[in-house]
Amino acid sequence: MRILFVMDQRADRGSIQCISNYVRAGDEGGYYIALYGRTDPRFPTVRFSTDVGSFDFVVFLVESWRQWMSALRMPRILAEVPRSRRAIVDADGMYNPIVSTDSYDRNDPYEQIRQEWLSHYRIVADKVFQPTFTPRDPGVRKVLFYGYDPSQHISPASAPPKKYDILCVGHNWWRWRQISRELLPAIERVRPYLGEIGFVGSWWDTIPAGAAELGVESAFGTDPEWLQRLRIQVRPSVPYTEVVKVMSTGRVNIMTQRPLFRELKILTSKYFEIFSADTTPLVMIDSDHAEIVYGPAGRELAPCDGVAEKLVDVLHRPKRYRDLVEEVRKHLLAHYAYQNRVQELTAALLRE
Amino acid sequence: MKLLIVSRFDRSARAINTIAKYAKLGKSLGHHVSLFSEPIGDVPDVPTSREPKAFDYVMFVVYETPDFPDLPYLAHLLDEVPRERRIIVGCTGRFNETIHVEYDFNHLEKMDNHQGWEWIDGFAAVAKTILQPTLAPVRSDAHGFLFHGFDPAAVERHYDTAGDAALAWARNGTEQKKYGLVYVGNNWQRWSQMRSLLQKIEPIKQSIGPICLVGWAWDYRPDWAAELGVQGIDTDSVMLQQIGVEIKGNISFDQAIPFISQARFCPVIHRPLFNQLGLVTNRTFETFCSDTVPLLMIPDQMAKSIYGPGASLLTVGEDVAGHIQDVLRRPEEYWDAILKTRAYLADRHSFQKRFEELSAILEK
Numbered sequence: 001m002r003i004l005f006v007m008d009q010r011a012d013r014g015s016i017q018c019i020s021n022y023v024r025a026g027d028e029g030g031y032y033i034a035l036y037g038r039t040d041p042r043f044p045t046v047r048f049s050t051d052v053g054s055f056d057f058v059v060f061l062v063e064s065w066r067q068w069m070s071a072l073r074m075p076r077i078l079a080e081v082p083r084s085r086r087a088i089v090d091a092d093g094m095y096n097p098i099v100s101t102d103s104y105d106r107n108d109p110y111e112q113i114r115q116e117w118l119s120h121y122r123i124v125a126d127k128v129f130q131p132t133f134t135p136r137d138p139g140v141r142k143v144l145f146y147g148y149d150p151s152q153h154i155s156p157a158s159a160p161p162k163k164y165d166i167l168c169v170g171h172n173w174w175r176w177r178q179i180s181r182e183l184l185p186a187i188e189r190v191r192p193y194l195g196e197i198g199f200v201g202s203w204w205d206t207i208p209a210g211a212a213e214l215g216v217e218s219a220f221g222t223d224p225e226w227l228q229r230l231r232i233q234v235r236p237s238v239p240y241t242e243v244v245k246v247m248s249t250g251r252v253n254i255m256t257q258r259p260l261f262r263e264l265k266i267l268t269s270k271y272f273e274i275f276s277a278d279t280t281p282l283v284m285i286d287s288d289h290a291e292i293v294y295g296p297a298g299r300e301l302a303p304c305d306g307v308a309e310k311l312v313d314v315l316h317r318p319k320r321y322r323d324l325v326e327e328v329r330k331h332l333l334a335h336y337a338y339q340n341r342v343q344e345l346t347a348a349l350l351r352e
Numbered sequence: 353m354k355l356l357i358v359s360r361f362d363r364s365a366r367a368i369n370t371i372a373k374y375a376k377l378g379k380s381l382g383h384h385v386s387l388f389s390e391p392i393g394d395v396p397d398v399p400t401s402r403e404p405k406a407f408d409y410v411m412f413v414v415y416e417t418p419d420f421p422d423l424p425y426l427a428h429l430l431d432e433v434p435r436e437r438r439i440i441v442g443c444t445g446r447f448n449e450t451i452h453v454e455y456d457f458n459h460l461e462k463m464d465n466h467q468g469w470e471w472i473d474g475f476a477a478v479a480k481t482i483l484q485p486t487l488a489p490v491r492s493d494a495h496g497f498l499f500h501g502f503d504p505a506a507v508e509r510h511y512d513t514a515g516d517a518a519l520a521w522a523r524n525g526t527e528q529k530k531y532g533l534v535y536v537g538n539n540w541q542r543w544s545q546m547r548s549l550l551q552k553i554e555p556i557k558q559s560i561g562p563i564c565l566v567g568w569a570w571d572y573r574p575d576w577a578a579e580l581g582v583q584g585i586d587t588d589s590v591m592l593q594q595i596g597v598e599i600k601g602n603i604s605f606d607q608a609i610p611f612i613s614q615a616r617f618c619p620v621i622h623r624p625l626f627n628q629l630g631l632v633t634n635r636t637f638e639t640f641c642s643d644t645v646p647l648l649m650i651p652d653q654m655a656k657s658i659y660g661p662g663a664s665l666l667t668v669g670e671d672v673a674g675h676i677q678d679v680l681r682r683p684e685e686y687w688d689a690i691l692k693t694r695a696y697l698a699d700r701h702s703f704q705k706r707f708e709e710l711s712a713i714l715e716k
Contacts, residue, residue, distance in 0.1 A: 008465060038469060050473065071412075071420030072466055072474025075430055079477070120423045209575030 001346050004049060006036040006077065007061035008068035011043065012237040013171055013202070015061055015091060018269045020045040020240070021149045022345075025338035031346065036073070045241065053080040057087060057349045064092045066120055078123075087127040087349055089145055093264045095121055095128050096136050101259035104218065105174045129348060131267040133292065143348045146267045147341040148332035152244050152276040159248040159278035164233075165195035165315055167250025167279070169243060170270060172203040174258035176221035178284060183254060186307035187230055193312050199227070200235045200246055247277030252314050255283040265289055272336060275329055280314050280321040282307075295331030297324045353378075353711060356404055358388040358421060358429065359413035363395075364567075364602035365538060366415050367443060369634045370500045372398050372605065377503065377703040388421065388429070404432045409714065411439045412478065413499075414446065417464055420478075430478075438479040439714070441499050445629045446471040447482050448490050455584035456541045456625040462580050481713065486630040487657055495713050498658075501706045502637040502697035508613040509643040514688035521616065521645070522683050531615035532561025534644075536608050537635060538568040541584040541623040545649060547591070549619055552672040554595050560676060561616060564598040571599045608635075612642035617676060619647040619668075627651055632658060637701060640694050645679055645686055647672070660700070662692030 003026070009016050019035050023046055026033035034049040036058075052058065058081045060069065077086070093099065093107050094117050100106040108114035121128060129143035166187070172179075187197065202208075205227065207220040227234060238246050247253050255274050260266075262285060271293060274281040283290055283302050290302035301324060303310035314321045355378065357371050371387060375398045378385040386401040388410070402425075404410055410433045412420060420426060429438075445451065445458040450468035459468040466474075475482050476493075483497035511517035533553070535546065546565070553560060569585050571592070577585050592599065603611055612618045620639050622631070627650060636658065639646045648655045648667045655667045666689050668675045679686045 010465070038467065040467075067417070067422075068465060069423065070417040070466070070474075071426055071478055072417060072470045074423070074426065075477040076473070078427060078430060116422070123423045123427045209579045 001057070001349075002032040002034075002055040003346070003349070004034055004036055004052065004055040004058045005061055006058060006069075006073065008063070008065065009035065009037070009043065009046075011239040014063060015146075015269055016043060016046070017240040017243065017273055018146050019061070021147065021152075021338045022342060023047050024151070025147075025149070025342050029339055029342055031342055033342070036077075042239065052077050055081070057081075057085050059345070059349070060086070060088045060124055062088055062090055062092070062094065062121075064094070066117065069120070069124065074124075083124075083126050086125040087129060088121055088125045089143065090121075090128050090130045090140065091145075091266070091268075093130060093132070093260060093266055095130065095140055096264070099136075099260060099263060101263045102177075104177055105259040107260055109215070127349070129345075130264075132265045134265060136264070141348055141351075143345055144267055144336070145341060145345065146269050146272055146336075147338040148272040148275060148329075148336040149338055150276075150329075150333055152273065153329070154244055154248045154276065154278045156278050160245060162249060162251050163196060164198045164250040166197040166252050166254065166311060167200065167247060168198070168254040168256065169200045169238075169247050169250075169274075170256065171201040171237065172199075172220055172222060174219045174260065175256045177259065178256050180221070180223065180226075182284060182307055183256065184226060184230065186311060187232075189308040190312050191230060194315070196233065197231065198233045198235055198250065201237045204234045244273055244276045247274060247279055250277075250279050251318070252311060253277060253279040253281050255281055255285075257285055262286070267293070272332060275325065275332055280318070280325055282310060282314065293336075294328045295335075297327035297331070300324050301328065353409065353707065354384045354407040356386055356388055356401060356407040356410045357413055358410060358419070359415075360419045361387065361389060361392060361395075363604045366419075367413050367441075367500070367634060369605040369608070369638060371413065373501065373503055373703050374706075375399060378707065381704055381707055383707060388425070402428075404429050407433070409433075409437050409439055411441060413441045413443060414475075415443050417466065435478070436480050439481045439483060440475050440479040441483045441485065441497070442475060442494070443485060443499070443631070443633075445484065445486075445625055445631055447475045447484065447494055448472075448629070451625060451628065453624040453628045454544060456623050458625055458629075460582065463582065483713070484629075485632050488630050490629065497706075497709060497713060498632050498701065499706065500632055500634045500637055501703040502640060502694075502701045503703060504694065504698040506609060506638075506641040507694065508609050508641060511687070511691065514684050514691055517687035517691065518683035521643070521687065529614055529616055530562065531564050532557070533617040533619070533647075534564045534566060534612055534615040535619055535621070536566040536603065536612055537621070538602070539565075539570045539585055539587060540568075541625065542621055543584065543586045544624070545621050546619075547588065549621075549647075549649065549672060550591070550595055550597065553676060556673045556677060557595060559680065562598060563595065564600060564615070565592075566600040566603055566611065568602055608638060609641045612639065612644050615644050617647055617679070618642060618644040619649050621649050627654065630654055630657075637697060640690070640697055645683075645690065647675070658701070659693050660696035662689050662696055665689040666693065 023033050034047040037048040039048050098108050128140050130140050131145040203220045205224040211217045287299045287302040287304050290298040375385045386399040389400040391400050450459045461467050482494045484494045485499040487496050489496050
């Protein structure tokens with residue numbers, strides 16, 4: 001089977017790592033998988049194609065923006081691939097009723113915008129998948145989509161030197177509330193016991209130009225003075241090919257998730273790539289959900305309460321947590337390998 | 353011809369004046385032209401429609417990707433009108449290999465995440481006929497079609513003779529005209545030329561009169577431009593203050609001619625990219641409708657081919673100050689050139705001509 005993904009690819013954000021893994025896992029399993037476009041040095045691990053008509057299915061990977069599905073890209077696809085062979089992976093939960101968490105994060109601001117999304121989706125494809133265990137809309141099918149790639153795993157022997165005790169690799173996109181209410185107060189309490197701390201990603205110390213015009217200023221809340229006071233080093237984002245290596249420079253890596261995704265239990269690339277790094281991941285999600293995704297050991301790595309104590313404990317008892325992480329990796333290998341994901345995706349595409 | 357124009361509506365940018373002319377003058381010439389849109393209350397002269405099947409051709413007027421409609425409208429257009437009856441007017445040279453001229457460019461991936469090849473593939477997928485407002489398209493699969501035009505009826509003030517014009521202009525120059533020089537347009541890839549112009553006329557600013565720049569981002573460099581490292585929308589507020597330049601925000605397209613008519617001089621400036629590709633704009637023609645002396649700051653060859661031989665006197669060389677002083681000394685000769693150029697534009701570049709040219713291209 002031949003599958004062509006179409007997305008708004010960026011080297012330092014979004015789901016490009018996942019697409020790279022699909023390409024590789026597809027090759028191993030006898031599937032030909034590519035991303036729409038031409039070979040691009042920024043994406044050395046991705047196969048590209050513009051031969052739209054030669055693919056059995058075209059899968060649009062859609063996040064929070066749809067303007068990239070522009071007239072420069074869509075007409076050929078719409079003309080050459082019938083709607084029945086087109087699908088959408090709704091990665092940000094746009095195909096839902098309006099979901100607003102604490103009047104802060106939301107999928108759509110109001111009903112008219114939601115209807116525009118739905119009418120857009122109806123034209124693009126007749127299958128909509130979401131990377132969650134429990135889609136809310138009856139028209140959506142569960143396809144977990146993201147997975148674990150053991151070949152990315154960095155062993156302690158090959159890992160770069162540890163520069164940080166605590167590292168948070170990701171962008172400040174709707175994450176500030178969780179960071180400011182849960183993580184930073186915890187760090188503040190135990191700061192003398194922690195070494196270097198780094199936030200690697202975009203918008204931790206600045207709000208991007210144009211955020212206010214687009215009405216998404218609140219997605220970029222930040223407090224640079226507080227970060228400075230806590231001696232948190234802010235570093236720019238890195239390309240997807242460097243993410244696991246950079247994570248491996250931290251003894252502990254924190255995974256946060258935007259509130260909407262926590263509410264909808266949406267999976268992302270980060271859920272899995274953080275376990276490829278030579279680090280102890282602490283995933284700031286519900287412990288029940290952590291257990292569903294990561295197995296029983298995952299609960300121990302989800303510090304819903306007692307974040308401060310957990311940070312100190314991980315640094316003081318590294319072997320215990322290394323064992324937990326190994327348990328999770330075994331679980332992920334058994335249940336979330338990309339070979340499984342490819343088969344699940346193809347099965348979903350073939351299902352009427 | 354029944355022509356449905358598809359483009360993002362903006363009262364103070366891009367081709368809205370030209371589109372309005374196609375609708376209004378097209379009607380008088382027996383054509384039916386509408387804009388693909390819901391009704392626009394404050395532009396009653398421009399009919400709108402969402403029924404592409406009712407038209408012979410759909411013409412996409414494209415500056416940037418949002419000029420194409422979003423889905424589902426785009427899909428309706430593609431479904432209901434065959435590619436053979438779809439036309440794109442690419443106003444900014446996108447349908448070319450990637451070109452950089454000074455700070456200017458025709459593709460910039462970091463602004464819209466579309467690579468250069470996508471513009472060529474995308475345009476070809478949407479339409480069989482791709483037009484560019486230049487006399488000399490670079491690509492063999494693009495047709496030259498100037499698109500914009502001159503409307504003699506829109507001339508702000510008619511004169512029987514150059515002498516009358518010069519007299520009125522000179523009198524107005526001291527008594528009634530509010531400005532010495534104005535430029536109406538957005539500060540997008542025009543700063544290097546504007547800075548040069550202002551620096552050159554600064555020594556004689558007293559004899560010119562007040563200077564005014566009208567449009568977007570003349571007084572600040574947008575944060576996003578700095579963030580993306582996009583040059584070409586720079587400005588120098590200190591220099592503008594020192595020279596005493598007045599800055600105004602955008603004005604509606606239907607206010608441009610009367611506003612420019614309040615000035616004795618108005619430069620005609622094209623983006624560096626446009627100068628290289630020979631692309632014209634609405635303002636290339638519209639400036640000659642205003643009661644002002646145009647300062648043609650475009651390449652000589654381009655000025656000659658668009659405006660005809662009469663305009664050679666209006667072309668400004670390196671010595672801008674000397675040129676302006678010469679106009680002030682001999683206004684009648686310059687107004688003679690302006691009136692001859694208006695007549696040339698009316699003969700060669702009227703909207704009637706544009707419809708004839710468009711029909712000829714489509715009949716091929």
